[in-house]
Amino acid sequence: MTDLVVRRLLIDLNEPFAHHWAGGDAFRSALFNALSMSFPVGEQFFIDSVRAGVKTLPPEPQQRFADEVRGFIGQEATHRRIHALFNGQLEQQGYVNEWQHRAARRIARLKGFDPRHPVAITAAIEHFTAILAEWMLRHPEAMDGAEPRLSTMWA
């Protein structure tokens, strides 16, 4: 079992950033904007899934995983908050987040499913997140020309 340390990110996202914030590159900016738009609804889904999933376990493993679950929820809540702030800036720029409604409709269809099902979806999506994260760390040039606060957020 690994210790999950919740990293509280203190990034100022109240100040606007450039429309093409990723070094003036429209594609890179749009790619990360679209990812960010999916995050708050996704992170909330992960939190809800894990919270409901752990309750299906017998008391002993529930106890055993309690710290990890708490760490995971804290970490996801931090991501959700940061990306909501980032997305707020995107809204100010005139972007409309259609993603979140589509994702929310898909999530609503899972109501009544075995709670392990959303946990499995969470694990699968987090696997993609890990692939993306590894790629990002190997390719810091993805953030070339971005303000330090934004490259910090994405790192």
Ligand SMILES: [Fe+2]
């Ligand atoms: Fe996350």
